[in-house]
Amino acid sequence: MTAAVGSVSGVDLLHGQCHFGLGALSWARLGAQVTGLDFSGVAVERARALATAAGLDAWFVQADTQRLPDGLSGSFDLVVASYGVLPWIEDIPAWMTTAATALRHGGALVLVDGHPLTQMIDTVDPVRFDFPYQGGAAHHLRSTTFYASSATRLQTTRTVRYPHGLGEIVTAAADAGLWIDVLTEYLDAEDPSGRQDQMTRGRDGRWRLLLSGQQIPVEYALRASLP
Numbered sequence: 480m481t482a483a484v485g486s487v488s489g490v491d492l493l494h495g496q497c498h499f500g501l502g503a504l505s506w507a508r509l510g511a512q513v514t515g516l517d518f519s520g521v522a523v524e525r526a527r528a529l530a531t532a533a534g535l536d537a538w539f540v541q542a543d544t545q546r547l548p549d550g551l552s553g554s555f556d557l558v559v560a561s562y563g564v565l566p567w568i569e570d571i572p573a574w575m576t577t578a579a580t581a582l583r584h585g586g587a588l589v590l591v592d593g594h595p596l597t598q599m600i601d602t603v604d605p606v607r608f609d610f611p612y613q614g615g616a617a618h619h620l621r622s623t624t625f626y627a628s629s630a631t632r633l634q635t636t637r638t639v640r641y642p643h644g645l646g647e648i649v650t651a652a653a654d655a656g657l658w659i660d661v662l663t664e665y666l667d668a669e670d671p672s673g674r675q676d677q678m679t680r681g682r683d684g685r686w687r688l689l690l691s692g693q694q695i696p697v698e699y700a701l702r703a704s705l706p
């Protein structure tokens with residue numbers, strides 16, 4: 480992520496869907512003036528508490544990334560969002576418009592997320608898919624586990640995720656007025672992101688997902704600028 484973003488010293492940075500602020504505070508540690516945004520009130524509260532405990536300056540806002548709050552337009556040099564972002568979002572054009580509206584001219588969006596192809600996979604051997612590649616239709620899941628913890632919960636939770644293909648994501652960015660600088664697909668990742676039963680860890684410590692012996696992309700990074 481830091482490689483895709485570059486130096487952030489002195490930069491006004493908006494971290495979208497920042498959860499409890501761990502990533503946002505890492506950018507603050509690297510010298511950025513950080514605003515974190517998440518629609519979970521609990522997450523925002525925890526992020527504020529974490530910033531205080533760490534003695535770091537950062538501002539956290541409770542808001543939906545599909546609608547930029549008043550007063551934040553044209554305020555940022557960088558909008559970043561990472562790992563577990565767009566599958567939670569129904570309206571990708573609205574999300575991209577938020578990013579573009581938040582940026583100053585010359586600023587950039589850097590989005591790093593799980594690859595839509597990987598999200599389709601239910602089992603690797605045999606190869607079975609249980610999620611569409613694209614289209615954005617709501618996909619309802621029931622689970623007794625939660626992505627923030629490996630602990631099994633007593634209650635079943637209902638989650639909704641939305642499939643968006645790379646073409647849809649890049650087109651939405653362009654339609655929002657962003658210029659695509661680079662789109663990179665990665666065949667390995669630092670973290671299995673809950674797919675350790677499907678992925679293989681190489682001697683280099685990187686995780687890969689093989690289908691019929693072929694590596695498939697597990698993450699992508701999009702960098703797009705506001706001209």
Ligand SMILES: C[S@@+](CC[C@H](N)C(=O)[O-])C[C@H]1O[C@@H](n2cnc3c(N)ncnc32)[C@H](O)[C@@H]1O
Binds near residue numbers: 500516519564
């Ligand atoms: C997997 S977490 C992101 C983790 C974070 N990027 C990190 O690296 O720590 C997904 C986050 O998206 C937030 N979220 C989901 N939909 C949202 C929306 N429409 N607007 C704002 N936040 C949203 C959730 O509250 C949650 O904190």
